[in-house]
Amino acid sequence: LIVxxxxxxxxxxxxxxxxxALDKKGRLIMKGISEESSKHKICKxxxxxxxxxxxxxxxxxxxxxxxxxxKINVGDSVVIDFSSNKIVELLxxxxxxxxxxxxxxHAGDVGTLKELKGKEAMYELDKKExxxxxxxxxxxxxxxxxxxxTPENAVNFLxxxxxxxx
Numbered sequence: 001l002i003v004x005x006x007x008x009x010x011x012x013x014x015x016x017x018x019x020x021a022l023d024k025k026g027r028l029i030m031k032g033i034s035e036e037s038s039k040h041k042i043c044k045x046x047x048x049x050x051x052x053x054x055x056x057x058x059x060x061x062x063x064x065x066x067x068x069x070x071k072i073n074v075g076d077s078v079v080i081d082f083s084s085n086k087i088v089e090l091l092x093x094x095x096x097x098x099x100x101x102x103x104x105x106h107a108g109d110v111g112t113l114k115e116l117k118g119k120e121a122m123y124e125l126d127k128k129e130x131x132x133x134x135x136x137x138x139x140x141x142x143x144x145x146x147x148x149x150t151p152e153n154a155v156n157f158l159x160x161x162x163x164x165x166x
Contacts, residue, residue: 003028004062005102005138008038008082022100026107039083042091044138045076061138077139091139098141099123104132113137 003009009018009030017038018030047059056068060078068087072078075093080086091097094113099121101109111125121134 006041006043007062008033008041010038022102022108024108026103039081040088041080041082042077042138042140043080045072045074045078048072048074075134075137075139089145091142091145093137093139094142096143097139098143100138100140101132101136102138103136106130106132107136110140113139 003020005020005022005028007020009020011017015035017033017035019033019037020028021031023029041062043060043062043064045058046061049057049059051057051067054069056070056072057065058068058072058078059065060080064080066078066080066085066087070090072090073093077091077093078087079089079091081088093116095115097113099111099113101107101111101123106125109123109125109130111123111130113121113123114129115122116134119134120131121137122129122131123137124130
């Protein structure tokens with residue numbers, strides 16, 4: 001069984017659902033989530049290819065490929081609905097996005113992106129500005145998002161209301 005960042009483990013007979021996340025030391029951990037939260041996943045766009053008829057094939061961090069027609073950039077994230085395997089929301093990599101750090105000494109941090117400059121990104125966490133590599137940034141929300149507009153509700157969206165470390 002191979003699992004990765006933000007994957008969902010469902011045990012429906014036991015009514016237990018878990019999402020994999022990173023702790024502050026960069027290790028994968030399981031967090032208990034609600035059944036409703038287990039129906040979606042946030043994926044980072046890592047590549048894109050233009051197809052015929054204006055269609056776009058996007059490659060996601062978990063190896064999944066999806067064909068889409070809307071403008072999506074590498075570095076953006078998408079919310080995938082498991083039942084339809086469709087994109088239900090685009091989360092752009094831009095200032096005011098809610099981000100999760102996937103690597104480096106700040107792995108596991110959730111903050112607000114302030115600025116992108118070249119290969120670097122500036123984000124705010126607890127009223128402090130921190131600089132990190134743009135490659136470590138994973139968008140998990142945006143101020144214009146219906147579901148995920150702040151770091152607090154980004155954590156709830158990813159990990160459900162009943163956060164319990166396993």
